[in-house]
Amino acid sequence: MGIARTLISPFRQTSGLARWILLSGLLLLLAFVILAVFAPWIAPYGFAQVRESGEMFPRNGPPSGEHFLGTTEGFYDVWSRIVWGARTALQVVIISVFLSVLLGAPLGLVSGYLGGWLDRILVLIMDALYAFPSLLLAIVFSFLLTDLFGGGVTAAAVALTVIYVPQYFRVVRNTTVSAREATYVEAARAIGAPKRTIMAKYLFNNVVQSVPVIGTLNAADAIGTLAALGFLGLGIQPGEAAEWGYDLQRALPGASAGIWWTGVFPGLAIVLLVTGLTLVGEGLNETVNPTLRKRKLRPFTLPPRGAAAVQAGKGQVDL
Amino acid sequence: MSSGGGSLPRYIVTRLLLIIPMVFILVTIVFLLLRVAPGDPVSATVGGRLSEAAQDERRAALGLDRSLIVQYFDYLGDVVTLRFGQTITDNRPIIDIVKDNGGATLMLAVGAFIVALVIGLPLGTIAGRFRDTAADVVIRIFGVITYAAPVFYWGLLFQLLFAGYLGWLPSTGIASPITIFEVESVTHILLIDAVIAGNGHAILDVLKHLIMPVATLGLLLSGIFIRLVRVNVLQSLKGDYIEAARARGISEVQVMRAHAFRNALVPVVTVIGLQVALLLSGAVLTEATFNWPGIGNELVQYINVRDYAAVQGIITLFAVVVVVVSIVIDIVNALIDPRVRY
Numbered sequence: 001m002g003i004a005r006t007l008i009s010p011f012r013q014t015s016g017l018a019r020w021i022l023l024s025g026l027l028l029l030l031a032f033v034i035l036a037v038f039a040p041w042i043a044p045y046g047f048a049q050v051r052e053s054g055e056m057f058p059r060n061g062p063p064s065g066e067h068f069l070g071t072t073e074g075f076y077d078v079w080s081r082i083v084w085g086a087r088t089a090l091q092v093v094i095i096s097v098f099l100s101v102l103l104g105a106p107l108g109l110v111s112g113y114l115g116g117w118l119d120r121i122l123v124l125i126m127d128a129l130y131a132f133p134s135l136l137l138a139i140v141f142s143f144l145l146t147d148l149f150g151g152g153v154t155a156a157a158v159a160l161t162v163i164y165v166p167q168y169f170r171v172v173r174n175t176t177v178s179a180r181e182a183t184y185v186e187a188a189r190a191i192g193a194p195k196r197t198i199m200a201k202y203l204f205n206n207v208v209q210s211v212p213v214i215g216t217l218n219a220a221d222a223i224g225t226l227a228a229l230g231f232l233g234l235g236i237q238p239g240e241a242a243e244w245g246y247d248l249q250r251a252l253p254g255a256s257a258g259i260w261w262t263g264v265f266p267g268l269a270i271v272l273l274v275t276g277l278t279l280v281g282e283g284l285n286e287t288v289n290p291t292l293r294k295r296k297l298r299p300f301t302l303p304p305r306g307a308a309a310v311q312a313g314k315g316q317v318d319l
Numbered sequence: 320m321s322s323g324g325g326s327l328p329r330y331i332v333t334r335l336l337l338i339i340p341m342v343f344i345l346v347t348i349v350f351l352l353l354r355v356a357p358g359d360p361v362s363a364t365v366g367g368r369l370s371e372a373a374q375d376e377r378r379a380a381l382g383l384d385r386s387l388i389v390q391y392f393d394y395l396g397d398v399v400t401l402r403f404g405q406t407i408t409d410n411r412p413i414i415d416i417v418k419d420n421g422g423a424t425l426m427l428a429v430g431a432f433i434v435a436l437v438i439g440l441p442l443g444t445i446a447g448r449f450r451d452t453a454a455d456v457v458i459r460i461f462g463v464i465t466y467a468a469p470v471f472y473w474g475l476l477f478q479l480l481f482a483g484y485l486g487w488l489p490s491t492g493i494a495s496p497i498t499i500f501e502v503e504s505v506t507h508i509l510l511i512d513a514v515i516a517g518n519g520h521a522i523l524d525v526l527k528h529l530i531m532p533v534a535t536l537g538l539l540l541s542g543i544f545i546r547l548v549r550v551n552v553l554q555s556l557k558g559d560y561i562e563a564a565r566a567r568g569i570s571e572v573q574v575m576r577a578h579a580f581r582n583a584l585v586p587v588v589t590v591i592g593l594q595v596a597l598l599l600s601g602a603v604l605t606e607a608t609f610n611w612p613g614i615g616n617e618l619v620q621y622i623n624v625r626d627y628a629a630v631q632g633i634i635t636l637f638a639v640v641v642v643v644v645s646i647v648i649d650i651v652n653a654l655i656d657p658r659v660r661y
Contacts, residue, residue: 131341133638136637139630228604255483257483270472275464275467278466
């Protein structure tokens with residue numbers, strides 16, 4: 001109850017636009033979660049299915065009764081690939097964001113609190129990784145991982161994790177450094193709390209505040225990067241799972257020949273999912289971040305002068 | 320470094336010296352990942368096609384039969400001398416790829432940057448000035464969509480519309496074969512070469528090919544510019560000096576132009592400089608979309624044939640470019656804004 005109220009209270013204080021942004025983002029996201037979770041029931045065909053009852057699907061077939069978004073040059077059903085693709089995308093993003101928080105946040109906490117050489121070296125490495133173009137980093141890693149372990153959802157997720165670890169590291173480390181000398185931490189030290197307790201109990205809760213916002217924005221970015229890897233032929237291969245970026249790559253040669261359905265729809269799915277996640281991130285940011293927040297102005301009535309000053313909620317100010 | 324505010328030359332020297340450890344770390348990371356981890360790049364690359372003896376020969380030629388430590392220092396030497404090694408599949412020095420394909424990438428990047436500035440600066444300013452109005456909402460949605468849609472999706476949509484449906488523009492490539500044949504390569508930047516040659520048809524042809532890729536990459540960047548400019552205009556509008564300017568009765572246009580916009584630009588310049596990384600990533604994808612003969616497209620080709628040495632060289636090159644550019648931007652910022660030096 002108490003937690004729910006703390007979570008909702010900043011939301012209630014947002015002005016119309018921030019709330020609208022957050023809500024529409026959540027709605028879009030929900031739609032994709034439904035597609036992903038119920039993919040076997042929603043998708044009419046399998047993601048790698050090219051024939052039904054012995055009959056091949058048409059190649060590059062335009063939208064029709066059986067294939068209402070058409071078929072691709074690889075004989076796949078476009079709509080089924082989109083539905084299954086939602087599952088792939090969400091799987092990869094959840095794994096990679098989870099892993100990168102799991103790695104980045106504790107590293108940042110320890111590095112920021114302990115300081116010293118460990119901190120310096122970690123900061124240098126993380127800064128170097130952060131300065132690196134993220135797509136190129138992902139290319140290097142998925143290039144490696146596909147050769148070492150074969151492709152698949154896990155390899156793609158791990159390749160994306162590497163990009164986002166430095167972000168959590170930086171944010172958590174910087175907050176830790178500034179919180180380290182705060183009075184409550186000093187007090188904890190004074191009563192003899194060991195370093196581990198201070199980090200796990202006192203600092204952790206104060207430092208993780210910004211993680212959800214970064215997490216959602218990273219998730220949005222991860223969708224795009226996953227698609228980019230697929231587009232470059234590095235991500236998940238078509239037999240392993242449906243992936244929108246790969247579908248777009250296959251659709252490209254048909255574009256100037258007027259075959260629009262193979263590319264427009266998977267791309268639209270990417271745009272909508274990324275938009276949804278971005279809106280949620282932005283909405284959260286405007287809600288949580290006090291420097292961006294515009295509080296709703298609530299009418300406040302002064303108690304009437306003199307007698308019955310307690311009757312606040314009612315009448316106009318009587319001057 | 321913090322004592323006495325620090326002088327400008329000292330700041331510049333420290334920033335320049337910082338290039339060394341940053342590049343060193345990046346080179347080491349890329350080397351470790353691509354040279355050590357997969358085992359043997361030659362058998363991974365040409366294993367199926369060459370005999371054992373021929374592979375050994377290739378290994379010896381590339382110096383891969385030596386110990387990793389020796390190879391590492393050798394590679395560091397290659398980076399310091401800006402050679403970046405050579406490819407396995409076609410024995411091409413990486414620096415040749417830069418010479419042959421760098422011009423196309425540069426043309427694309429500069430064009431995209433201009434498109435992004437032309438779209439981003441005015442829209443961001445309007446959105447910031449008229450916060451929470453319909454204009455703000457529309458511009459922000461535009462910004463979110465440009466960011467949400469992958470560059471290759473924009474590319475695909477442009478190709479569908481302008482090349483497929485309307486047939487106005489060529490769908491891929493940097494120029495028609497006739498133009499490439501006619502124009503003599505002087506600067507390796509085709510547009511400039513065409514201008515030097517004074518060949519009107521060639522200039523027109525290059526421009527036609529240039530429109531879609533530049534617009535695609537420019538849109539990606541413009542979304543970022545809009546966000547940045549908007550936030551910074553919002554911040555600077557909160558400043559006391561804005562209120563002071565308004566109180567003095569200065570017209571709103573003048574307040575925006577001389578007070579808000581100019582102060583909003585300083586942080587924008589910094590962050591725009593950091594977009595070089597995004598620009599490079601975007602360029603790789605744009606080039607792959609439009610079969611644009613730039614460095615990114617070469618990278619993709621070498622990825623497809625699993626040429627480790629080529630991927631390593633090109634990625635290292637990109638890393639060096641990013642580090643050097645971001646540090647140069649830092650220095651430029653210090654020259655513009657004295658508050659940066661501390």
